[in-house]
Amino acid sequence: MVNPEREIQPFVVNLTGINAKMLKNAPKFYEVAKRIVEITEDCIIVAHNSSFDYRILKTEFKRLGFPFKRKTLCTVELSQQLIPNMPSYSLGKLTRALGIPMSDRHRASGDAIATVKLFKMLLSKDLDKVIVKDAIKVEQKSKIAPNLKEIIEQLPSETGVYYIYNADGDIIYIGKSKNIRKRIVQHFTGKNSKSKKIQRLVSSVTYEKTGSELAALLKESAEIKANKPIFNRALRRTIFTHALYQSIDENGYINLFIDKSSRDDTPITTFNTRGSGKQFMFKAAESFNLCQKLTDLYDTKTSCFKYEVKECDGACINEEPVDTYNEKVQALIDKYSYAKKDMLIIDKGRTIEEKSVFLIENGVFKGMGYFDLNHQIHNRAILKSLITPMENNRDTQHIIQSYMRRNKRLKIKELR
Template identity: 70%
Template structure:
């Protein structure tokens, strides 16, 4: 559990500042579950430059509560949480100073979104909150007011959690919060999980990840693990003390994250060297008559393919549909072995490419349409899919035929802005498994929105 904090102060000499406004959002890693926002009477003068910056003046604070009146609420909402702030050293120092004046020792674990941003989003032009969130396309209101800045930091932290593919933040937080770990009884863990699409991570007591999975319904899938009788299920039941998750909204993003993070984190209960998800692929070649032929064959990483399949049968089924859809020849698609014309020609559903009656130029145009539709080789595009919330969408980026990664964006923002697009994307490896996942998903989900770049 985290508490995202932003504090406005009077300014002045070091350790003599007073709080003029404080905003705290309690965040469980997915949504805000509690909040506290208040002006505070600092009982001292406010520096003129601070008044100009924040708009908070002494007249506004005359009837505001003094710090000792809000201290109990601050202790309660931040108890057993990790305090997160943009430049956490400053906000934490101010809080400790105010509590010290009351004779109370205030101690919390902290995370700084400036340091996290420099690590997870390198080479940004500026890491000041205003410029950083603007570069990332994060909407911000009431800049230089505690509530507005804290809410912007919540959205920034959510993006950083998503970019942290090695799960360093989550694993460290579990180590730092042993009191907050779920009860050993598996039913208590299940109760804390959502019925959402996403990726889930099973942890041991020291925070290490022992298993990663994905599901359209995280709660149901984890329940299956906890009630299963397979050797793997029994190991999970014996070792797991906590399950964290990342909602993705999009099943495609969940599939890509699961594949990538198993390779990165190498959980002991996932197969260390996971076999490729596909065994066969669709290939093309041009015969001696100039016609483009299609064939389903065993997947070979040394040969360029159009798309891949889990089995030969699924590939053949796809090709049969494509022959019908693009009016192709069964013989030239490897579906009808004959030395003469194919069956479709006999029933007048083939233009006669199998016996050179149709010209290669005309026939190849239709084959090329199929290739262009189901292969993203050399393409620049964004696959747009569901987001985690109603006003959000996911974006899967392909550049020059190479999968670059994914990100989430608010519907109020244009994602074809190259700078914003590059900053929101979580980089991922472009390997054969990821290519297969994307191509397979595009075949099965014909209503996907594709934006050509």
């Protein structure tokens, strides 16, 4: 165990069973860093999804000002190559399918021992010596072609949307970033197939500063739908899969639950994955003092776990008055849904002297614009003259709701 010196997300606690109390007396990373350097010196780090583990190690060492650099081997990639057609390559499911015993899941010893046994099996199957000859990854500094360097030099390190063109003037990729130059450098040094294709085809890059990340997200989504660039296939589809819904149970309590976003009901808010939805619900249930049973976080026919530890007021067993409980649920709904609301979202502008503004009328996103700090934007006529109309669709709703959830200090102004 290592003390991360930060709060552990409730979703992670639920997944791994590791909580803050268990880590309270564990050593901090800087206290074990020297030992990690010693035991990995002149070694190849073998891990299941090694890019993740290696990235975590590098990040922690970087915080200490130490350049940590090692060769790595990934047992996920090797398993896919040497044991094809398995239904799953997660460590738990793969080892179970191969008859490798595993205990202490999500603990260092259990996961590491299972990975060792899996690696030994892979070594015995590797008749062509793929592991020794090809699979070891050595971290190298990426080189940028001279023509790509010229493009990068013209780009700002600011928030906005960028457009990558080929020699015929066609847009082949549209993206957004809080640092346009840094993101383009990543495209031009990336090793995946999409990055390599972009590097071969790129002729020029243009950009539009937005100041606000929300403006960049909305503009990126709209531009991709309008231009359909060849390397933006994934974002042409709906960008979220799950949503938060409500229902009334037989006792009159409002129940909340995460489900696939394909339902006909109008969602309260939407999520990229079921996991992110569950993570949100764990935090929301705690913030608004909601029952875990009625928020679909604890499956039981009696009282929920929080009731047993005196942190739930008893809606799960009809002890809490219906009106009192439903008021708390409604407060959550009001905070994270803008259905039927007239309001402005005010965010950063492109310069110090301006702000960005996003108009929502009767729950419908109307568009965005920029205003000088001297403008009186409470006047609807002046406000509408500043706004550039944009399409209201499921994706724009998802983008706005997600941004509002993430940015707690965002300025929201209700229109009267």
